[in-house]
Amino acid sequence: MxxxxxxxxxxxxxxxxxxxxxxxxxxxxxxxxxxxxxxxxxxxxxxxxxxxxxxxxxxxxxxxxxxxxxxxxxxxxxxxxxxxxxxxxxxxxxxxxxxxxxxxxxxxxxxxxxxxxxxxxxxxxxxxxEMISAQQLGEEHARLLADTTGCEGSYAVYVGGLNVPAHNAWADAAVQWLDANCPDMKQAADRFGVAESVDDSRNTTLDLIRAHPDLAGIMSFGSQGTIGAARAVKERGLAGEIKVMGLFSPGQGRRLVHEGVITGGFQWxxxxxxxxxxxxxxxxxxxxxxxxxxxxxxxxxxxxxxxxxxxxxxxxxxxxxxxxxxxxxx
Structure with missing residues (x-):
């Protein structure tokens, strides 16, 4: 049935x-x-x-x-x-x-x-x-952020919620890798639990853009956060300047990928x-x-x-x- x-x-x-x-x-x-x-x-x-x-x-x-x-x-x-x-x-x-x-x-x-x-x-x-280990998923995103930003500027991390176990494990792995390999690149703020909402992640991104002129990248460990962040970056005419990456539904995000707003990501x-x-x-x-x-x-x-x-x-x-x-x- x-x-x-x-x-x-x-x-x-x-x-x-x-x-x-x-x-x-x-x-x-x-x-x-x-x-x-x-x-x-x-x-x-x-x-x-x-x-x-x-x-x-x-x-x-x-x-x-x-x-x-x-x-x-x-x-x-x-x-x-x-x-x-x-x-x-x-x-x-x-x-x-x-x-x-x-x-x-x-x-x-x-x-x-x-x-x-x-x-x-x-x-x-x-x-x-788990379809992929938390360590592998987090580190793949961290490497992508490092490669596309040159380890310059600040970055933000989105998760579906501050108590969502896997999202925070992925984020922890990514941050730990960046701390070790891009020590000059710091988080713009503590991670945000907005990645299950397009609207919340969009609004958060708009706030971050206003508050942090050096914002270089956003990693979203939640499928709606990547979409919302990309929409905000596109609205501000910053496609390609602020790297947006993370989990997302390919059907939902492919236009933003082809427009150069979403850099990419890894998921299952x-x-x-x-x-x-x-x-x-x-x-x-x-x-x-x-x-x-x-x-x-x-x-x-x-x-x-x-x-x-x-x-x-x-x-x-x-x-x-x-x-x-x-x-x-x-």
Whole structure:
């Protein structure tokens, strides 16, 4: 069954109803539900596509719930509703790891398999999976910033929220690399938790441009921050002068890439991450075990660190690759 992911968490229970309960109780194949950070944006639209495609391939009921804003409380309420349904596997891309811990523990206590993505420090889970290590993703962006600015001027860092685990781990890795390799290049200000909103990141960028004439670059670890920052830079006629880079949906950002406003970035495929949620959930539901070095569906060979699975699936975003990736629906 296909469902529209753009649901308010407050109405999830009413939408899914008693028919979903009957499906969740079926023992032959699992029901797998993934709670996104926020619904209706290109990144999570692509993830939803991957969830549904892998669900069809494996013959499981797999779908996404997308809260109407990046409010951690809405994710908690969505998980509560899924627990009440009795689904077999819950996946989450957390907005705030700590806020979610109690409700994820509740899910596991009731025998539900719990998976996270972009949250390697989550505790009350079976596994977290990462398509690329935090160190690799952060350092790739730092090198790009250094190469394109010559390590001159100041820079800013955007994350989806100051408590989003993966975003801040990527940012930490980037800043640490720049501190070591571009010691004269400093942050214009502390990092900003605006990268899940085009409007917030645009407004923040406009403020930074006014306040910091030496601003040379912006790294956004959140798909909407790159777009918002690029729009602000373009408005001010500073395309190419202020380097904008980070995660973004190729379909959403490719015009800005070709206009020279977005320098590029590194990420992974949200469509493949959606597929990985379902493939991993199905494997665990069937009693499959996972060991370091295993070659898993979608993820390929993984490194197991505690209960975090690290794949190496980087995608480079630049003028040469963005159109092809956009045509794939990313």
């Amino acid at each position: 296909k469902r529209n992911s753009y649901l308010a968490a407050t109405v999830v229970a009413g939408v899914i109803g008693s028919a979903g309960m009957a499906q969740a109780q079926a023992q032959d194949k699992p029901t797998i539900a993934v709670v996104a950070k926020v619904g209706g944006i290109p990144w999570f639209n692509a993830m939803e596509q991957g969830i549904e495609e892998m669900g069809d391939e494996l013959g499981v009921d797999a779908y996404m719930v997308g809260p109407t804003s990046a409010d951690p409380a809405l994710q908690v309420r969505a998980v509560e509703d899924l627990i009440a349904r009795g689904v077999d596997v819950i996946g989450v891309v957390p907005n705030d790891r700590e806020v979610l811990e109690p409700v994820l523990k509740k899910a596991r206590d009731q025998g539900i398999i719990v998976l996270t993505h972009e949250s390697p420090d989550s505790e009350n889970i079976d596994y977290d999976f 495929s949200p469509l493949e991450a959606g597929k990985a949620f379902v493939a991993l959930g199905d494997r665990l539901y069937d009693g499959g075990e996972i060991a370091d070095g295993d070659d898993l569906p979608v993820l390929g060979e993984v490194r197991l660190d505690g209960h975090t699975l690290y794949a190496s699936k980087p995608l480079e975003l630049n003028e040469e690759t963005v159109d092809e990736l956009a045509e794939l629906g990313l």
